[in-house]
Amino acid sequence: MGFQINTNVSAMNAYRNLSNTQNDMSKSLEKLSSGLRINRAADDAAGLALAEGLRSQVNGLGVAARNAQDGIGVIQTAEGALSETHAILQRMRDLAVQAGNDSNNEESRAAISTEVAGLAAELDRMAKTTNFNGNQLLNGSTTSMAFQVGAEGNVNNQITINLGSANVQAVANTLTGGDLTTTGTSFAIADVADLAGPASFTTSKDGVATTVTTGALGAAASFDSVEDYAAALREDAAFAANFSVAVETDANGAGVGIVVTALNGGTLTTADNATAGAGLGAGAEGTSVTGGLNFDNAANAQASIEMIDEQIKTISTARAELGAVQNRFESTINSLNVSAENLSAAESRIRDTDMAKEMSNFTRSSILSQAGTAMLAQANQMNQGVLQLLG
Template sequence: MGFAINTNISALNSYRNLSNTQNDISKSLEKLSTGLRINRAADDAAGLSISEGLRSQVNGLNVAARNAQDGISVIQTAEGALTEVHSILQRMRDLAVQAGNDSNNADARAAIKTEVDGLTAELDRIGKTTNFDGTKLLNGENASLTFQVGADGNTDNQISVNLVKANLNTITEALDNGALGTEGTSFAIADHTALGTTATFTTTNNGVKTTVTTDPLDQTAGGAGWQSVEEYANALRADGNFSANFNVEVTKDTNGKGIGIVVSAKDGGQLLTADNGADASARAGLAAGVESTPMPGGLDFTDAASARNSINLIDAQIKTVSSARSELGAVQNRFEHTIKNLNVSSENLSASASRIRDTDMAKEMASFTRSQIMSQAGTAMLAQANQINQGVLQLLG
């Protein structure tokens, strides 16, 4: 190579390498200061896409865990109120048992009725006022509440809390107007597999006729028909329209096999069948049986027989509240397991995202130190390269 002064190739080469080293130092400083290996898409395009997906999933899981915690809080609020409802119903039952003793005179029974009426009013008040941040829980306003407990937008990531059995309006109505001592209307079911997926029932009470049609009932057998009378009765109980107006019990033969159902109106009304002018039983796929005459509605303690029937009515409400609390407790346990699962998933996915996106500080510091040394060496070599052409001055002298 000639002895040229216009173009110093050695200096240009040293400058190019020094610029690359300074660029590496700049990137290392950015990674060390942010703690992130990927600060822009250019750092790792594929890694950025994967890590952002994981980031969305982790954030969703963390929010879902908080949602599940809120679900537990809602259940604890409702179940706490139902705990007191149980206490009230137990006190009412004690009073009903006391009223069944003929040692009570009319004034004593009147005093018992006064206390029971007050307790019933308190049940009504609890139902109207129990709420979670304004959301009513026990007055039937919300048949169910749905909670998002997953990061994805499908139904598998949701849990529903059923509040149908926790409806205190239904309980207080039964205590105020429920039929005492009636067996309702009996339906013999010869072929339960042929029962329809909806059912319609009609009652008459003081000349007022009420017709209730269920929502499509859930055939748990996967649409293959009802597998038993008990399965059909449970589907009726789970229907909000039916359970708000009727009670249903299964009649069994001597071998314990379900052969029919007994439906009674909670308002003490008379249930109509196809035999007396209504086609309710026919549409329900039921064969009409023999009707019984309901007794007057509401708790009554005027005599021992009425008190005995009142005990049975209160027992039915205690059973309903027990069932409601059991369901709420089961869902609460489910929420707790869900939270544990969400936390573990969030932790593992966070670790995965960290391996892709976060800086290995020790490795990056080693790279930074190397770049610093290379920068110092490059600066020295550039200075040396700039001195090479100084020899030309001797030739010119």
């Protein structure tokens, strides 16, 4: 090897190694100070993409858990009001049973009717005022509410609360109609299996006829009982906004028809089913019947008991559905929290730095930096021997 002064290869080599060591130290300091192994895409491009995907999932699951908590809040709000509705209906039933006794005179029956009217008014008030963040829950205007309980954008990440059967407004209207003597129209149903598709109801008030058509209630033979068909009507938004429905039963308690009452006080003239035709079912045409609660004699009091029992069943069904969905929300929250925990751990393994390992790397780089600096100084001194040749 020659003896040059213009090109100090040893110094260049020492400087290159020292520069690499300084870069390693800088990266180690960055990782140690941030706690992250990946601070920029250049650190690990594939790892960054995977970590960001996991972070999106973790953040989405956290929001989804809060959404599920909101769902529980909605259910608790609605179910609390329905609990009081049950209490009111039970009190009404007690009064109806009391009114069935002919030991009551006219004044006693009037007093019973007055208390029942007050209870019915409270049902109406509860239906109009029970809301969650401005969303009415029990007046029939909101038949369902969907909650996003997953991090992805598809239907499998949503849970729907059905509020169609929790229509306290319809219960109040069915029991009262304003004066406890509501007139409805009875439609016999010989075979519920004949009912399918939408149904239309025509009312007449002040000489003006109005027809309301429901959505597709179900396919042929999809209803097991008259009660199922009545429940489908209650859950239909168009029907619930204009009518209330009660089930007529025979001596054995089996449903044989329905009584439909217009909420606006109009007279229901016809009801047609897309499959069964006029008369709604295969039975008789609609006939006007006296509905609502009436306690002027023992027979009407007994009829009122049956009507109240029907509404108690309706509210019981609604509360059971809400309770089942609340349990589902609670299970969903537990699942979301477990998933978020596991995904966070996976992201940590990709993105976070191993502090012990990185400290070892930093110590190694620090020692190499000191050694490299010393060697660079030595390399710069090597060519000074040329001075002796010149001297």
